[in-house]
């Protein structure tokens with residue numbers, strides 16, 4: 153189910169799967185129009201790798217994805233896209249491994265550069281390497297958070313146009329420290345305020361903290377007329393039912409939110425299976441007794457009750473036709489953190505119950521009750 157090299161590192165597997173799935177979709181979409189695409193891994197490693205081939209690291213995963221997309225773009229669209237990749241690493245030993253690995257990749261046709269140093273010291277060099285015009289994806293996956301995820305540290309990068317970000321937000325650490333006086337300056341820099349979560353349930357607290365961070369990130373983006381947008385995926389502790397970290401995504405493209413959430417939904421299923429298997433292995437090692445994986449363990453019920461989603465739709469709609477395109481979908485995904493399939497499933501029931509009509513739907517559809525790519529109009533009956 154999970155490659156052997158990831159055993160005991162299930163969270164890394166989840167993170168790498170998301171990175172791979174999202175980058176693949178992104179590069180294939182962007183590559184149709186871009187001549188050059190840049191990728192920057194600001195905390196590259198290698199870190200906790202299983203072997204010298206580095207195949208279980210974000211370095212190899214990103215490079216393999218770039219090669220695959222470069223070949224795919226050439227074959228499908230006859231488009232020759234130049235991929236450039238920059239890897240930053242502070243630790244000398246890790247940097248040497250990184251450098252040696254990139255040497256073995258020299259013939260791949262991907263332009264690679266490695267820099268040895270501290271991310272915050274190298275921000276100017278990173279921006280110089282990116283140049284001003286090419287689209288750049290920044291992966292920010294540190295081991296700690298000081299001088300990393302705070303907005304003043306990230307701001308020079310956040311201010312760059314034509315950029316997207318995937319940031320590892322160490323939620324479990326933030327949860328423990330956000331109320332401690334000695335961290336209040338850092339909290340101010342991360343959230344724009346010292347979060348007051350007194351009296352909140354653990355679910356409310358989590359949503360509040362992550363939303364505060366996303367809002368602060370968005371507000372740090374330059375005003376270019378394109379709305380800053382953000383979504384996130386929870387990476388859960390393997391054995392305990394709580395968030396380990398969040399992968400926070402930042403873009404200016406509504407389509408990006410749709411594609412990212414689609415990749416997250418696929419990840420959701422993988423994450424459930426991986427955790428169910430890890431729990432099973434843990435159980436066996438403790439009790440020496442196998443316990444068959446129940447479907448219930450794998451298909452944990454969706455957090456979101458369909459009725460909630462139906463209520464949300466009905467509140468949004470009226471007897472006047474309302475247009476739903478990618479912008480509206482991105483707003484809804486950002487606001488609720490539900491998946492597009494949740495919205496489609498709820499709408500399907502509402503249409504069947506004659507409570508909502510899609511006036512642009514000419515023929516009955518089994519799914520995609522609203523086609524957001526086409527912009528369609530919905531009316532509440």
Ligand SMILES: C[S@@+](CC[C@H](N)C(=O)[O-])C[C@H]1O[C@@H](n2cnc3c(N)ncnc32)[C@H](O)[C@@H]1O
Pocket residue numbers: 167194195196197198199208209210211240241242243246269270271272293294295296
């Ligand atoms: C979590 S690991 C990266 C894992 C990698 N992204 C992956 O998924 O395979 C973080 C890496 O950042 C390096 N690092 C830590 N602090 C750094 C800093 N301030 N600047 C640059 N690199 C740093 C660490 O040595 C470590 O290799």
